[in-house]
Amino acid sequence: MxxxxxxxxxxxxxxxxxxxxxxxxxxxxxxxxxxxxxxxQPRRKTDPVPEKPRQIITADQFARIYEALPDATAQLLVETDIESGLRWGEQTELRVNDLEFATGILTVSRSVVELVPKFHPEGRRFLVKDYPKGKRWRRFKISPQIVAKLKAHVEANNLAPDDLFFSRHRAEPPNLELLDVLGHDLGDT
Structure with missing residues (x-):
């Protein structure tokens, strides 16, 4: 071979x-x-951090806070927040056309986030995202009382469909006494 x-x-x-x-x-x-x-390697479980109990305010304390707000728009902002449970970034970007006045259905489709200016594409402090947290739009119904107040707010301020519900141009600094209405720190409430 x-x-x-x-x-x-x-x-x-x-x-x-x-x-x-x-x-x-x-x-x-x-x-x-x-x-x-x-x-x-399996992940090591860390000890849970005990959550600090939230401070629940009384009706009297809420009334004092509500009365200390500077105007009807600020009061409507607080009422809408309590009614809807929106995050601050979602509520500040809430526009007239996000609410169907006939049905009371509110659509959350945008959010504002606060950034360090060096991370913003244009060097600004706030950025509007075309999606809320979770990257999905949410729709839910709000009470007829809040819908009526929001409708009256739109009519009184001649807001167009694409206008923000709660835009402000502050002429004077905020009233910091509002923080002392309760006499103690509220934490994350």
């Missing part, structure tokens, strides 16, 4: 390895690459 020299492809090795002259080096590198990886 004649044994003719085999070509590189017949040995199952790349042609360049035989040209290197050291196929053992190639096999050594192949062995290193095929070492089994360690299984992923």
């Amino acid at each position: 004649d044994h003719a020299p085999q070509e590189a492809g017949c040995l199952g090795l790349p042609h360049q390895v035989l040209q290197d002259g050291d196929p053992q080096r190639h096999l050594h590198h192949r062995r290193q690459r095929r070492r089994p990886r360690l299984p992923p």
